[in-house]
Amino acid sequence: MAGRGGGGKGAAGRMMSLQEFVSSMAPLIDLEKAAEISAESETSAKSLERRGSVIANLKCTDAQTGLMGKTLLEFQPNKGDVLPSHKFGTHDVVALKPNKADAGSASLGQGVVYRLKDSSITVAFDDIPENGLNSPLRLEKLANEVTYRRMKDALIQLSKAVQTGPCANLVPVLFGEKAPMRSKDAMKFSPFNKNLDDSQKDAISKALGSRDVFLLHGPPGTGKTTTIIEIILQEVKRGSKILACAASNITVDNIVERLARYRTKLVRLGHPARLVPQVLDSALDAQVLRAGNSSLAGDIRKEMKVLNSKLLKAKDRNTKRDIRKELKTLAKEERKRQQLAVTDVLKNADVVLTTLTGASSKKLNGITFDLVVIDEAAQALEVACWIALLKGPRCILAGDHLQLPPTIQSVEAEKKGMGKTLFEQLTEAYGEEITSMLTVQYRMHEHIMNWSSKELYNSKIKAHCSVAGHMLYDLEEVTRSSST
């Protein structure tokens, strides 16, 4: 077997077989996890607070029931209206502790950040924490062990997927053991977006004609997302079921928001970071709540809401214990009802959108896709990409390997190649055979663009006439001066 790079013309890629990749990556994941944990644990609670990894002096202001029997607790600052500056993001795993507890002390509970506003943070817990919610509290950001576990699981599954699983034919192509295939004729399509430029149309045609892998190379402002949206719409029209992912929640939401303008059956899996209606309406939670078979679950949730607020007010130990017991039984029943509703919604969707780590959700077990699309693939770890790639026989990766690669905290893991992205390696291995570069940019004056176009993109990028000469003073209410 040739290893990655062997099937392509360029063959300059790292010569690594699937088994070499799996065995070299597993220890690097451990190194990276250790680096993240040590960065978080070496300092006191006060200095973690200064670094934004702890939000101190909070009060619990609301308890609601979320999907799957989770309890959503909302916290607000005890003093003032706005949370102090912090580095928390949706999806982060956090520990809830009494405000005065020592740094290494046990937590009241662990949860996942569900929603963030300037004035409040909402955390989803599996169970409502037993005690202490009436006293001042703090939240500590934890190293996201779940992410590392999911990446390791993906490696195990990957080594099995060679013979079985939806990606069985894709794996040898991505490891350079089999040449990529594409249809011989240019794929004709009638665009949903009438403004596409020629480089975008050409890329879409090639993407539609790819049988296993296609790379969309999108330098800044060249309409990479615009092109991805059109590819997804065309694929849906052909009857494909698509899994669309990116490393960050914000990038996933961006696609959801832009795709939601078309009549596509889409579901956003996971916690959206954007609170705009298009994204929230597409969220799995919202769709499950609308689904007919979850109305009974809705009744149960109402009952739980009443009990949760009783629990927050209860002082007596026995009363609290009884309420908690009742809540547990109701949560179990609600989970069962909702699981059925969740499966229905996901099976009926044409496009499921989630982060790369979110793609390992149990909710997707047994659901396969015709196409996996990964945006910002040149900023994503290869192991993380595999979590999604395991789900389908074809993939389209979009990104720009000439911009910054993903951040690796462990110097050793970085040195040993953890940060080298799949996008970059496939570019080196197969080059133009599987790639299209977008060449018209819609963001910058051509003088700003010229340097990067010449230094990075072989002078292939052109500024669209709408921006080629635009100046700051062209904006309304900006006066003309030497600096504008």
Ligand SMILES: Nc1ncnc2c1ncn2[C@@H]1O[C@H](COP(=O)(O)OP(=O)(O)OP(=O)(O)O)[C@@H](O)[C@H]1O
């Ligand atoms: N064919 C087009 N005609 C007119 N405007 C376009 C076209 N393609 C993209 N744009 C505009 O260019 C801007 C950038 O597009 P888009 O967000 O799709 O690009 P991107 O490459 O994903 O951006 P980024 O540099 O943030 O990655 C947007 O304002 C978009 O509306």
